[in-house]
Amino acid sequence: MLRPTLLVAALAAAFPAFADADLDALRSELKEMKSSYEARIQLLEKRLLQAETQAPNAPAPSPASAVAAVEPAPQQETASNRFNPDISLILQGQYAQLDDIEHRHITGFFPAGHNHDVPRGFSLNHTELVMSASIDPYFSGYMNLALLDAEVSIEEAWFQTTALGNGLTLRGGRFLSGLGYQNTQHPHAWDFADNNLMYRALFGEAYGNDGLQLKWVAPTELFMEFGAEAGRGANFPGTDRNMNGAGSTVLFGHLGGDVGVSHSWRAGLSYLQTRASDRDSEIDDLNDVAAETLFSGSSKTWIADFVWKWAPNGNATEQNFKFATEYFSRKEDGDLLCVDNTAGGGACTDVADRYKATQSGFYAQGVYQFMPRWRTGYRYDRLDSGSVDFGLNNASLPVTDYAPTRHSLMLDYSPSEFSRFRLQVSQDKSMESVSENQWFVQYIHSLGSHGAHSF
Amino acid sequence: MKQLFAALLLWLPLSAHAALNVFACEPEWGALAREIGGDAVKVYTATTAMQDPHRIEARPSLIAQTRRAGLVVCTGAELEVGWLPLLLRESGNAAVQPGRPGYFEAARHVPMLDKPARVDRAQGDVHAAGNPHIQTDPRNLARVGAALAQRLGEVDPAHAAAYQARWKAFSVRWEAAIARWQQQAAPLKGMPVAVQHKSFSYLINWLGLREVATLEPKPGVEPSLGYLAEVAARLKTSPARMVLRAAYQSPRASEWLAQRADIPVVALPFTVGGAPGTEDLFGLFDVTLTELLKAAQ
Numbered sequence: 027m028l029r030p031t032l033l034v035a036a037l038a039a040a041f042p043a044f045a046d047a048d049l050d051a052l053r054s055e056l057k058e059m060k061s062s063y064e065a066r067i068q069l070l071e072k073r074l075l076q077a078e079t080q081a082p083n084a085p086a087p088s089p090a091s092a093v094a095a096v097e098p099a100p101q102q103e104t105a106s107n108r109f110n111p112d113i114s115l116i117l118q119g120q121y122a123q124l125d126d127i128e129h130r131h132i133t134g135f136f137p138a139g140h141n142h143d144v145p146r147g148f149s150l151n152h153t154e155l156v157m158s159a160s161i162d163p164y165f166s167g168y169m170n171l172a173l174l175d176a177e178v179s180i181e182e183a184w185f186q187t188t189a190l191g192n193g194l195t196l197r198g199g200r201f202l203s204g205l206g207y208q209n210t211q212h213p214h215a216w217d218f219a220d221n222n223l224m225y226r227a228l229f230g231e232a233y234g235n236d237g238l239q240l241k242w243v244a245p246t247e248l249f250m251e252f253g254a255e256a257g258r259g260a261n262f263p264g265t266d267r268n269m270n271g272a273g274s275t276v277l278f279g280h281l282g283g284d285v286g287v288s289h290s291w292r293a294g295l296s297y298l299q300t301r302a303s304d305r306d307s308e309i310d311d312l313n314d315v316a317a318e319t320l321f322s323g324s325s326k327t328w329i330a331d332f333v334w335k336w337a338p339n340g341n342a343t344e345q346n347f348k349f350a351t352e353y354f355s356r357k358e359d360g361d362l363l364c365v366d367n368t369a370g371g372g373a374c375t376d377v378a379d380r381y382k383a384t385q386s387g388f389y390a391q392g393v394y395q396f397m398p399r400w401r402t403g404y405r406y407d408r409l410d411s412g413s414v415d416f417g418l419n420n421a422s423l424p425v426t427d428y429a430p431t432r433h434s435l436m437l438d439y440s441p442s443e444f445s446r447f448r449l450q451v452s453q454d455k456s457m458e459s460v461s462e463n464q465w466f467v468q469y470i471h472s473l474g475s476h477g478a479h480s481f
Numbered sequence: 482m483k484q485l486f487a488a489l490l491l492w493l494p495l496s497a498h499a500a501l502n503v504f505a506c507e508p509e510w511g512a513l514a515r516e517i518g519g520d521a522v523k524v525y526t527a528t529t530a531m532q533d534p535h536r537i538e539a540r541p542s543l544i545a546q547t548r549r550a551g552l553v554v555c556t557g558a559e560l561e562v563g564w565l566p567l568l569l570r571e572s573g574n575a576a577v578q579p580g581r582p583g584y585f586e587a588a589r590h591v592p593m594l595d596k597p598a599r600v601d602r603a604q605g606d607v608h609a610a611g612n613p614h615i616q617t618d619p620r621n622l623a624r625v626g627a628a629l630a631q632r633l634g635e636v637d638p639a640h641a642a643a644y645q646a647r648w649k650a651f652s653v654r655w656e657a658a659i660a661r662w663q664q665q666a667a668p669l670k671g672m673p674v675a676v677q678h679k680s681f682s683y684l685i686n687w688l689g690l691r692e693v694a695t696l697e698p699k700p701g702v703e704p705s706l707g708y709l710a711e712v713a714a715r716l717k718t719s720p721a722r723m724v725l726r727a728a729y730q731s732p733r734a735s736e737w738l739a740q741r742a743d744i745p746v747v748a749l750p751f752t753v754g755g756a757p758g759t760e761d762l763f764g765l766f767d768v769t770l771t772e773l774l775k776a777a778q
Binding site for chain 1 (some may be wrong): 531548
């Protein structure tokens with residue numbers, strides 16, 4: 027009983043002594059280290075001074091010592107090697123001169139969700155905040171936030187492998203699908219002040235998805251890239267369906283190369299398959315009364331794209347030209363319910379019947395930089411309402427063979443690669459019996475380490 | 482279909498065992514890799530002397546070549562920041578990612594000039610690491626060459642000895658050439674010059690020239706006519722003997738100024754392929770010195 031207490035007392039007495047001896051040893055060791063480091067620092071300072079006097083100001087006299095004279099100092103790491111993520115902010119705003127049209131839509135097409143109508147007069151577009159960095163030796167990460175009043179939407183937030191090799195890249199998270207050409211571009215990278223009719227009709231802005239993307243680049247001189255995506259499929263033309271598994275699949279392939287030193291091109295084919303369940307869209311019925319429709323069924327889209335660029339000797343600084351065109355064909359097949367709106371004088375009576383539609387469209391645009399800083403461009407949009415069959419609802423919903431078109435002409439001026447001002451005029455005939463002249467004045471500025479733009 | 486697949490399978494490993502594919506961002510590094518690598522390497526050069534290396538598009542053909550590369554040789558110091566990161570990301574080639582042996586930055590092996598005291602976009606296209614146009618000083622090529630020979634040996638150990646041997650042989654010829662060039666350039670010492678862009682800081686430093694004016698108000702910013710007139714006025718008090726510009730740059734600004742100041746414009750090749758006779762690195766400096774001496778007479 028007594029022994030433990032004794033032991034504790036003995037330890038208590040002995041320990042401070044132990045500690046003192048240890049501390050002394052440590053102190054002397056530290057002192058030694060300090061003096062040796064001081065000596066080393068002095069030596070280094072001396073060498074630095076020598077190096078500074080020898081080079082690089084004076085050309086070294088003898089060639090043998092010319093190279094050896096300067097010990098290459100360790101260089102600063104390049105931007106993407108720092109620990110901090112690369113951050114960039116896009117400031118974008120515009121003045122729009124538009125007619126006062128209450129229900130903007132594209133005749134013959136269901137309005138695609140996420141469609142920000144451009145307000146008349148002065149307004150702010152998206153303010154985008156982008157961050158990206160390497161996560162570790164195996165992954166890199168990217169995030170793009172679109173800031174709007176009282177709203178932040180996550181446009182993209184994904185990780186991507188960097189170490190799989192063999193041309194394989196796996197991406198996971200929320201990302202803009204690799205289908206088509208313009209789809210992966212954020213609005214600040216568009217060549218025109220507003221979206222083309224094709225993407226507006228297909229996706230509102232662009233097709234984004236939560237899911238996985240696997241991409242493979244072939245080890246050939248001709249650029250060959252193949253990709254597959256599986257995702258939630260919550261966005262138009264699909265809907266969120268509260269289910270396991272993949273709600274949408276995308277397949278795409280791209281070919282590309284150079285022709286001589288002045289020309290380069292890329293061509294692609296993409297396929298999107300998704301399903302909708304009670305997809306809610308508002309269109310005007312045969313009595314010109316707003317009707318709510320609910321579509322459930324499959325939606326399949328093919329997109330072909332082609333881009334061609336020219337720059338004399340491949341030097342785009344002075345002059346360059348870019349041509350881009352995309353074509354789509356979409357098939358939708360399922361059931362459509364037109365919600366009863368007879369109370370408001372509408373033609374719908376809660377009838378659900380087979381809905382089948384095959385629609386298509388394209389845009390083609392050319393942008394020419396005729397002198398440094400100045401570019402001009404023309405874009406032509408055309409959609410084909412195609413064959414639409416509402417079944418029994420043909421009695422209450424309009425079927426049209428109207429072809430929405432639009433001509434746009436733009437001129438932009440970029441004081442540097444980080445700032446741009448743009449003037450655009452469009453003749454918009456996307457709505458039947460409306461021909462509207464639209465004017466846009468726009469600015470796009472990017473702050474911070476703005477990443478490279480893709481081809 | 483089956484036959485096609487079999488052919489594809491047979492052909493893939495074949496191409497993988499061929500010579501080491503080197504992707505050179507600029508012609509000077511392509512030429513250097515060829516000197517050191519000889520037949521053991523297959524060099525693809527991403528840009529030409531007629532292209533502005535700051536402003537290259539990440540073209541599909543470049544992505545395809547990055548995918549095939551075993552070694553990427555670039556200047557670094559943010560010169561390629563507008564296109565190389567995209568090529569690396571899109572290529573799916575793990576071996577050439579930054580930090581791996583297959584990724585080589587030349588600027589890390591030379592002492593840098595023109596390091597900005599302030600890094601702000603209001604200063605124009607400034608590079609935090611310093612002026613990236615290091616290839617206009619032949620001594621820098623020797624420094625980079627030594628490091629590149631070492632790196633080639635790491636990436637392709639089977640030929641490491643051959644790389645070292647070729648490097649040694651090149652190095653001897655290169656040192657002799659540097660001695661010759663420095664002797665030739667002796668009369669140029671202290672000569673005042675105007676430059677279009679800060680492309681020749683290393684050349685000016687090597688030969689002991691004096692840079693008295695830059696035509697660009699800020700790096701990468703095109704000069705306006707008003708600014709050029711200012712430069713012309715300044716040249717009246719501190720005259721330059723010539724205006725230097727790189728082959729890829731538009732002659733407009735330099736020719737306008739040269740006419741005003743009544744001095745010659747010298748279009749220097751800037752890199753391999755920038756003028757007739759600059760098919761290799763020796764030719765690059767032979768022609769550069771000939772042009773400078775001709776204009777100085």
